[in-house]
Amino acid sequence: MKTGAARRLDPETGNPTPETFIEEIRAILNSGTLRGAREVAERGLALFPDDPELKRLHHELRPFQVRSRPDLVGYYLDPRPNYEWLEKNGDRYRGKWVGLDAGELVIAADTLQEVLDGLGDRSSRSTLVHHLI
Amino acid sequence: MRYAENRRAVVSSDARILVYVELEIISKTIVAMIDTAAPWCIFEPEVGNLLRPYLSPVQEQVILSTRMGTLRGGLFRVPVKLPADEGRPLDLEATVFLSPDWRGPNFIGYEGLLQRIRFAVDPETNLFYFGQI
Numbered sequence: 001m002k003t004g005a006a007r008r009l010d011p012e013t014g015n016p017t018p019e020t021f022i023e024e025i026r027a028i029l030n031s032g033t034l035r036g037a038r039e040v041a042e043r044g045l046a047l048f049p050d051d052p053e054l055k056r057l058h059h060e061l062r063p064f065q066v067r068s069r070p071d072l073v074g075y076y077l078d079p080r081p082n083y084e085w086l087e088k089n090g091d092r093y094r095g096k097w098v099g100l101d102a103g104e105l106v107i108a109a110d111t112l113q114e115v116l117d118g119l120g121d122r123s124s125r126s127t128l129v130h131h132l133i
Numbered sequence: 134m135r136y137a138e139n140r141r142a143v144v145s146s147d148a149r150i151l152v153y154v155e156l157e158i159i160s161k162t163i164v165a166m167i168d169t170a171a172p173w174c175i176f177e178p179e180v181g182n183l184l185r186p187y188l189s190p191v192q193e194q195v196i197l198s199t200r201m202g203t204l205r206g207g208l209f210r211v212p213v214k215l216p217a218d219e220g221r222p223l224d225l226e227a228t229v230f231l232s233p234d235w236r237g238p239n240f241i242g243y244e245g246l247l248q249r250i251r252f253a254v255d256p257e258t259n260l261f262y263f264g265q266i
Contacts, residue, residue, distance in 0.1 A: 029208060030196045032172035033244055034228065060191040060210065064249050067224040068265050069214070076216040079135055079153055086164075097179075112179040116161060124155050124162045124216070131177055133238060 018044060018051040025057055037061050077102060077126040086130065093132050102126040134217050136167075136254075136261045150254060152261050154241065155214040156180070157224075158187045162216065163239055167254075167261070171242035173197065173208065173230040180239065181231035184211060197230050199237075206232025215250075215263055223263060225249055 021044030028037045038061035044054040081103025089105070099106045099115040099122075106127075107118030115129055136152045150167040163180065175197075176184070191208040211229045216222050228245035241247060253262040 026192060026195075029192050032197070057192070060189070064210075064226050065224075066249050066265050069222045069224055072222045073217075073220065076153075076218050076222065078218045079216075083135075083151075112183060116159065116183075119161065124160055127162060128153065128164065129161050130164050131179070131238070133177075133236075 016044075016047065018048045018054050020044075021048075022053055022057065025061075034061065038063075075125055079128070082126075082128040086132075090132050095132065097129065097131050100128045100130070134215065134219075134261045134263065136259050150261065152241065153216050154227075154239070155216055156184065157212040157214060158184055165239035165241045167247070168240045169243045169247060171240050171245075173240075173242045173245035174211070174227045175230045175232075175235055175237070175240040175242065176211075177237075177239055178231070178233045178235055181229075181233075184209070184229075185231065191228065195230065197232070201235075201237060204230075204232045204234050206230050206235070213246075217263075221264070223250060223265065 021040055024040050025037045028035070028040065038058065041054055041058040041061055044051065045058055048054055082100045085100055085103050085105065093108050096108045096110065097112050097115040098108045099119040101119070101122055106122070107115050109115050109118065112129065112131070119127055119129070134152055136150050151164045152167060153162050154165045155162045165174070188209045188211065191210060193207040195206060195208050197204045197206065209229050209231055210226045212224070213227045214222055214224050225246070230245070249266070251264045251266055254260070255262070
Protein backbone atom coordinates (compact mmCIF):
# COMPACT_ATOMS: atom_id res chain seq x y z
CA MET A 1 0.00 0.00 0.00
CA LYS A 2 1.37 3.39 -0.97
CA THR A 3 0.06 5.09 2.14
CA GLY A 4 1.90 2.60 4.34
CA ALA A 5 5.10 4.51 3.82
CA ALA A 6 3.36 7.64 5.00
CA ARG A 7 2.63 6.05 8.36
CA ARG A 8 6.16 5.12 9.26
CA LEU A 9 6.44 8.33 11.21
CA ASP A 10 4.23 8.50 14.24
CA PRO A 11 4.04 12.06 15.48
CA GLU A 12 2.01 10.99 18.51
CA THR A 13 4.92 9.13 20.08
CA GLY A 14 8.21 10.45 21.35
CA ASN A 15 8.73 14.18 21.26
CA PRO A 16 7.13 15.42 18.08
CA THR A 17 8.15 18.73 16.59
CA PRO A 18 6.44 20.68 13.80
CA GLU A 19 8.93 19.07 11.40
CA THR A 20 7.67 15.63 12.46
CA PHE A 21 4.20 16.50 11.16
CA ILE A 22 5.53 18.32 8.10
CA GLU A 23 7.62 15.28 7.18
CA GLU A 24 4.61 13.01 7.56
CA ILE A 25 2.60 15.29 5.26
CA ARG A 26 5.44 15.23 2.74
CA ALA A 27 5.52 11.42 2.89
CA ILE A 28 1.76 11.27 2.25
CA LEU A 29 2.05 13.57 -0.78
CA ASN A 30 5.03 11.61 -2.09
CA SER A 31 2.91 8.48 -1.95
CA GLY A 32 0.55 10.09 -4.48
CA THR A 33 -2.40 11.02 -2.34
CA LEU A 34 -3.83 13.87 -0.30
CA ARG A 35 -5.75 11.51 1.94
CA GLY A 36 -4.90 12.05 5.58
CA ALA A 37 -2.57 14.99 4.94
CA ARG A 38 -4.93 17.65 6.27
CA GLU A 39 -5.65 15.57 9.36
CA VAL A 40 -1.93 15.39 10.08
CA ALA A 41 -1.73 19.18 9.73
CA GLU A 42 -4.66 19.47 12.16
CA ARG A 43 -2.97 17.20 14.69
CA GLY A 44 0.22 19.21 14.33
CA LEU A 45 -1.60 22.50 14.79
CA ALA A 46 -3.24 21.18 17.96
CA LEU A 47 0.25 20.86 19.45
CA PHE A 48 1.92 23.78 17.67
CA PRO A 49 -0.84 26.30 16.91
CA ASP A 50 1.59 29.07 15.99
CA ASP A 51 3.79 27.15 13.61
CA PRO A 52 3.64 29.05 10.30
CA GLU A 53 4.41 26.08 8.05
CA LEU A 54 1.75 23.88 9.67
CA LYS A 55 -0.73 26.76 9.36
CA ARG A 56 0.18 27.20 5.71
CA LEU A 57 -0.14 23.49 4.97
CA HIS A 58 -3.47 23.29 6.77
CA HIS A 59 -4.74 26.10 4.57
CA GLU A 60 -3.32 24.67 1.34
CA LEU A 61 -4.86 21.27 2.12
CA ARG A 62 -8.34 22.72 2.68
CA PRO A 63 -11.27 20.88 1.05
CA PHE A 64 -11.86 21.45 -2.63
CA GLN A 65 -14.89 23.27 -3.97
CA VAL A 66 -16.60 22.29 -7.19
CA ARG A 67 -19.06 24.77 -8.62
CA SER A 68 -21.54 24.22 -11.39
CA ARG A 69 -21.84 27.14 -13.81
CA PRO A 70 -25.41 27.26 -15.16
CA ASP A 71 -24.69 30.82 -16.31
CA LEU A 72 -22.27 29.40 -18.89
CA VAL A 73 -24.65 26.89 -20.49
CA GLY A 74 -24.28 27.36 -24.24
CA TYR A 75 -21.21 29.56 -23.91
CA TYR A 76 -18.65 27.08 -25.20
CA LEU A 77 -18.74 26.08 -28.84
CA ASP A 78 -18.41 22.54 -30.13
CA PRO A 79 -14.71 21.63 -29.84
CA ARG A 80 -14.77 19.25 -32.81
CA PRO A 81 -13.50 21.76 -35.41
CA ASN A 82 -10.35 22.30 -33.34
CA TYR A 83 -9.92 18.56 -32.80
CA GLU A 84 -10.36 17.97 -36.53
CA TRP A 85 -7.71 20.56 -37.30
CA LEU A 86 -5.28 18.77 -34.96
CA GLU A 87 -6.09 15.42 -36.54
CA LYS A 88 -5.52 16.75 -40.08
CA ASN A 89 -2.55 19.03 -39.46
CA GLY A 90 -0.85 17.76 -36.33
CA ASP A 91 2.02 16.07 -38.12
CA ARG A 92 2.92 19.21 -40.10
CA TYR A 93 3.29 21.30 -36.95
CA ARG A 94 5.07 18.73 -34.78
CA GLY A 95 7.06 20.48 -32.08
CA LYS A 96 5.10 23.73 -32.37
CA TRP A 97 2.61 25.41 -30.12
CA VAL A 98 -0.57 26.25 -32.01
CA GLY A 99 -3.45 28.59 -31.30
CA LEU A 100 -6.72 27.61 -32.92
CA ASP A 101 -10.07 29.34 -33.13
CA ALA A 102 -13.14 27.44 -34.28
CA GLY A 103 -11.08 25.05 -36.39
CA GLU A 104 -8.84 27.70 -37.94
CA LEU A 105 -5.14 28.13 -37.25
CA VAL A 106 -4.50 31.57 -35.77
CA ILE A 107 -0.83 31.14 -34.93
CA ALA A 108 1.87 28.49 -34.78
CA ALA A 109 5.02 29.30 -32.83
CA ASP A 110 7.89 27.85 -30.88
CA THR A 111 6.71 29.12 -27.51
CA LEU A 112 3.49 29.18 -25.57
CA GLN A 113 3.88 32.89 -24.87
CA GLU A 114 4.00 33.71 -28.59
CA VAL A 115 0.80 31.77 -29.13
CA LEU A 116 -0.95 33.52 -26.25
CA ASP A 117 0.17 36.85 -27.65
CA GLY A 118 -1.09 35.81 -31.08
CA LEU A 119 -4.49 34.82 -29.74
CA GLY A 120 -4.75 38.12 -27.90
CA ASP A 121 -8.24 38.77 -26.61
CA ARG A 122 -9.93 35.95 -28.48
CA SER A 123 -12.24 34.28 -26.03
CA SER A 124 -11.88 30.79 -24.61
CA ARG A 125 -15.33 30.10 -26.05
CA SER A 126 -13.86 28.70 -29.24
CA THR A 127 -10.08 28.88 -28.89
CA LEU A 128 -7.57 26.22 -28.02
CA VAL A 129 -3.86 26.31 -27.22
CA HIS A 130 -1.99 23.10 -27.86
CA HIS A 131 1.59 21.84 -27.99
CA LEU A 132 2.13 19.24 -30.69
CA ILE A 133 4.82 17.22 -28.94
CA MET B 134 -18.07 17.57 -23.45
CA ARG B 135 -16.93 16.09 -26.70
CA TYR B 136 -13.48 14.60 -26.46
CA ALA B 137 -10.91 13.75 -29.08
CA GLU B 138 -9.59 10.26 -29.55
CA ASN B 139 -6.73 11.81 -31.29
CA ARG B 140 -3.68 9.98 -32.55
CA ARG B 141 -1.97 13.02 -34.02
CA ALA B 142 -2.51 15.55 -31.27
CA VAL B 143 -0.09 13.74 -28.99
CA VAL B 144 2.81 11.40 -29.56
CA SER B 145 1.13 8.08 -29.13
CA SER B 146 0.21 5.08 -31.16
CA ASP B 147 -2.85 4.48 -29.01
CA ALA B 148 -6.14 6.28 -28.93
CA ARG B 149 -6.33 8.61 -25.93
CA ILE B 150 -9.12 10.59 -24.35
CA LEU B 151 -8.25 14.26 -24.76
CA VAL B 152 -10.49 16.87 -23.16
CA TYR B 153 -10.56 20.63 -22.91
CA VAL B 154 -9.46 22.29 -19.68
CA GLU B 155 -9.69 26.05 -19.31
CA LEU B 156 -6.98 27.62 -17.17
CA GLU B 157 -8.70 30.39 -15.23
CA ILE B 158 -5.49 32.31 -14.61
CA ILE B 159 -4.78 32.92 -18.29
CA SER B 160 -8.33 32.45 -19.59
CA LYS B 161 -7.15 30.02 -22.21
CA THR B 162 -8.07 26.44 -22.97
CA ILE B 163 -5.63 23.58 -23.30
CA VAL B 164 -6.04 19.92 -24.10
CA ALA B 165 -5.27 17.32 -21.45
CA MET B 166 -5.29 13.55 -21.46
CA ILE B 167 -7.53 11.70 -19.02
CA ASP B 168 -5.50 9.23 -16.98
CA THR B 169 -7.29 7.55 -14.10
CA ALA B 170 -4.03 5.88 -13.06
CA ALA B 171 -2.19 9.19 -12.60
CA PRO B 172 -2.44 10.58 -9.08
CA TRP B 173 -2.10 14.24 -9.95
CA CYS B 174 -2.79 16.43 -12.93
CA ILE B 175 0.46 17.24 -14.70
CA PHE B 176 0.93 20.25 -16.95
CA GLU B 177 3.73 20.87 -19.39
CA PRO B 178 6.61 22.99 -18.01
CA GLU B 179 5.79 25.99 -20.24
CA VAL B 180 2.24 26.00 -18.94
CA GLY B 181 3.59 25.63 -15.42
CA ASN B 182 5.98 28.54 -15.87
CA LEU B 183 3.08 30.73 -16.89
CA LEU B 184 0.94 29.72 -13.91
CA ARG B 185 3.55 29.58 -11.14
CA PRO B 186 3.77 33.34 -10.44
CA TYR B 187 0.07 33.29 -9.57
CA LEU B 188 0.19 30.21 -7.33
CA SER B 189 1.54 29.26 -3.95
CA PRO B 190 2.69 25.67 -3.64
CA VAL B 191 0.88 23.13 -1.52
CA GLN B 192 4.29 21.52 -1.26
CA GLU B 193 7.57 21.91 -3.09
CA GLN B 194 9.98 19.02 -3.54
CA VAL B 195 7.37 16.36 -4.14
CA ILE B 196 8.45 13.13 -5.80
CA LEU B 197 6.35 11.57 -8.53
CA SER B 198 7.05 8.19 -10.04
CA THR B 199 6.05 8.03 -13.71
CA ARG B 200 6.70 5.63 -16.55
CA MET B 201 9.22 8.19 -17.78
CA GLY B 202 11.10 7.95 -14.48
CA THR B 203 11.01 9.66 -11.10
CA LEU B 204 10.44 13.40 -11.16
CA ARG B 205 10.79 16.13 -8.58
CA GLY B 206 8.40 19.02 -8.67
CA GLY B 207 5.83 20.99 -6.74
CA LEU B 208 2.14 20.47 -6.08
CA PHE B 209 -0.17 23.42 -6.70
CA ARG B 210 -3.87 24.17 -6.47
CA VAL B 211 -4.81 25.43 -9.92
CA PRO B 212 -8.24 26.91 -10.64
CA VAL B 213 -9.64 25.34 -13.80
CA LYS B 214 -12.88 25.14 -15.66
CA LEU B 215 -14.24 22.08 -17.45
CA PRO B 216 -16.00 23.58 -20.46
CA ALA B 217 -19.19 21.90 -21.60
CA ASP B 218 -20.48 22.21 -25.13
CA GLU B 219 -23.77 20.84 -23.76
CA GLY B 220 -24.92 21.39 -20.19
CA ARG B 221 -23.15 23.09 -17.34
CA PRO B 222 -19.43 23.77 -17.15
CA LEU B 223 -17.73 23.21 -13.81
CA ASP B 224 -15.34 25.42 -11.86
CA LEU B 225 -12.95 23.58 -9.60
CA GLU B 226 -9.43 23.49 -8.31
CA ALA B 227 -7.11 20.83 -9.64
CA THR B 228 -4.07 19.58 -7.77
CA VAL B 229 -1.33 19.87 -10.34
CA PHE B 230 2.21 18.56 -10.29
CA LEU B 231 4.57 20.99 -12.01
CA SER B 232 8.09 19.91 -12.83
CA PRO B 233 10.61 21.48 -15.22
CA ASP B 234 11.70 17.95 -16.12
CA TRP B 235 8.31 16.69 -17.35
CA ARG B 236 8.48 15.87 -21.07
CA GLY B 237 5.01 14.50 -21.65
CA PRO B 238 1.67 16.14 -22.47
CA ASN B 239 -0.86 17.57 -20.03
CA PHE B 240 -2.63 15.01 -17.88
CA ILE B 241 -5.79 15.00 -15.83
CA GLY B 242 -5.23 12.65 -12.90
CA TYR B 243 -7.58 10.90 -10.56
CA GLU B 244 -6.61 12.26 -7.14
CA GLY B 245 -5.83 15.67 -8.60
CA LEU B 246 -9.21 16.22 -10.27
CA LEU B 247 -11.33 13.28 -11.37
CA GLN B 248 -12.29 12.07 -7.90
CA ARG B 249 -13.81 15.50 -7.19
CA ILE B 250 -16.46 15.11 -9.89
CA ARG B 251 -18.80 12.53 -11.36
CA PHE B 252 -17.67 11.46 -14.78
CA ALA B 253 -18.37 8.92 -17.48
CA VAL B 254 -17.10 8.23 -20.97
CA ASP B 255 -19.14 7.10 -23.95
CA PRO B 256 -16.60 5.76 -26.45
CA GLU B 257 -19.25 5.28 -29.09
CA THR B 258 -19.99 8.99 -29.32
CA ASN B 259 -16.73 10.37 -27.90
CA LEU B 260 -18.60 12.12 -25.13
CA PHE B 261 -17.11 12.85 -21.72
CA TYR B 262 -19.91 13.40 -19.22
CA PHE B 263 -19.22 15.22 -15.99
CA GLY B 264 -21.01 16.91 -13.13
CA GLN B 265 -20.89 17.89 -9.50
CA ILE B 266 -20.88 15.19 -6.83
